[in-house]
Amino acid sequence: MVVIAPPTSLSLSSCKCRPSFNPPTLSKLLFPKPKPFTIVAMSDDPVLEWILTEGKAKQISKSSPVGGGCINLATRYDTDVGPFFVKTNRSIGQSMFEGEALGLRLMFETNTIRVPKPYKVGSLPRGGSYIIMEFVEFGAARSGQPALGKKLAEMHKAGKSDRGFGFEVDNTIGSTPQINTWTSDWIEFYGKHRLGYQLKLARDQFGDSSIYEKGQKLAKNLAPLFENVVIEPCLLHGDLWSGNVTYDKNGEPVILDPACYYGHNEAEFGMSWCAGFGSSFYNAYFEVMPQQPGFEKRRDLYMLYHYLNHYNLFGSSYRSSAVSIIEDYLQMLKI
Incomplete structure (x- = not known):
C-alpha cells in the first residue's frame, strides 16, 4: 500500500474564479493550506521502501517516467536528498539487473569514466525486478x-x-x-x-x-x-x-x-x-x-x-x- 498526501504544486487557492463575498470559514474549507507531498512506502513496494530507508530520503516530491529504453520501464524519483533513477521489468527476474549492477560497480571503481553508481537490486512482489541507481543530470557535450x-x-x-x-x-x-x-x-x-x-x-x-x-x-x-x-x-x-x-x-x-x-x-x-x-x-x-x-x-x-x-x-x-x-x-x- 502507498499513501500519497496532496502535492504542494496542486493548490486551489490560485483559482481566479472565486465568490465575491468569500467568507473566511468557507475559504478555509475550500482552499486548505497545501501539505507536503510525501510517499509512505509499505512492504509491498520495495523501491519506495529502500528510498525512504537506506536511501535516507524523508519525502519523495515527484516520480516521473523517463524515456529512451525499449526493454525496461524507467522512472526518476525526486526526493529531499536528491533524485534516484529506477528501472523495472515486470517479466524478468533480478539476475539481469544483478549483472548490470555488477558491471556498473566495477566500472565505477576504476575511477575513470563516469557511470551511474548502482545502489540496490531486488525482486518485485508481483513478479519482475528492479534496480535503483544514481540519477545523472545530463548536459551539453562540451568535452x-x-x-x-x-x-x-x-x-x-x-x-x-x-x-x-x-x-x-x-x-x-x-x-x-x-x-x-x-x-x-x-x-x-x-x-x-x-x-x-x-x-x-x-x-x-x-x-x-x-x-x-x-x-x-x-x-x-x-x-x-x-x-x-x-x-x-x-x-x-x-x-x-x-x-x-x-x-x-x-x-x-x-x-x-x-x-x-x-x-x-x-x-x-x-x-x-x-x-x-x-x-x-x-x-x-x-x-x-x-x-x-x-x-x-x-x-x-x-x-x-x-x-x-x-x-x-x-x-x-x-x-x-x-x-x-x-x-x-x-x-x-x-x-
Whole structure:
C-alpha cells in the first residue's frame, strides 16, 4: 500500500474564479493550506521502501517516467536528498539487473569514466525486478569525442582481470543472454561464447543453417587475425553505441546500460556502426591504449557479433550485413 498526501504544486487557492463575498470559514474549507507531498512506502513496494530507508530520503516530491529504453520501464524519483533513477521489468527476474549492477560497480571503481553508481537490486512482489541507481543530470557535450576516447581507454587500462576472459555472471546484450564463462584464451572465448552462441541462436530461432555453417567455419579459424597481438583481459562496457553514451551537466562523458565482461579492448568498438566514433575519438583512445598490428583487419570481426545479435533480436534486415562480413573473412582467410 502507498499513501500519497496532496502535492504542494496542486493548490486551489490560485483559482481566479472565486465568490465575491468569500467568507473566511468557507475559504478555509475550500482552499486548505497545501501539505507536503510525501510517499509512505509499505512492504509491498520495495523501491519506495529502500528510498525512504537506506536511501535516507524523508519525502519523495515527484516520480516521473523517463524515456529512451525499449526493454525496461524507467522512472526518476525526486526526493529531499536528491533524485534516484529506477528501472523495472515486470517479466524478468533480478539476475539481469544483478549483472548490470555488477558491471556498473566495477566500472565505477576504476575511477575513470563516469557511470551511474548502482545502489540496490531486488525482486518485485508481483513478479519482475528492479534496480535503483544514481540519477545523472545530463548536459551539453562540451568535452566531446576526445574526452570519451581518453576516458574509455583509461577504464580499459585500469580494469583488468587475473581470471582470463569472461565475467562473474552471465548477463544480457539487449535482451539476449550473454555467456561469460571464464576462458583463458581470447580466440576460444570469442569464437565460442560470442560468435558461436549467436550463430546457434540464429539456427535455432530461424532455421538458418546457412549462416550457422559459414559462421562456424570462421569462428574456428580466427587465429590468423591475431598474429603478433598481445591481448589482455580489459573491463569492457560491452554495448557501446550512441544511445548508451551521454554527457553530464559538466560536459563530461557518461556511459550507461552496460553488458560488461573482460575481453580484448578492440571488441569495445563492435557497435561503432551506430556509435558515430570519429577520428578524434580513436586518436585520443590510442594515445592511452596504443593501436596493435592488424586492428583494421579485426574491426568487422567485432562488428559481426552485434550484427548477429541484432539479427536475432530484430529480424532479417540485419542478416545480409552479418553474412557479408562472414563471407569476406572466409575469402580473406581462404577457408
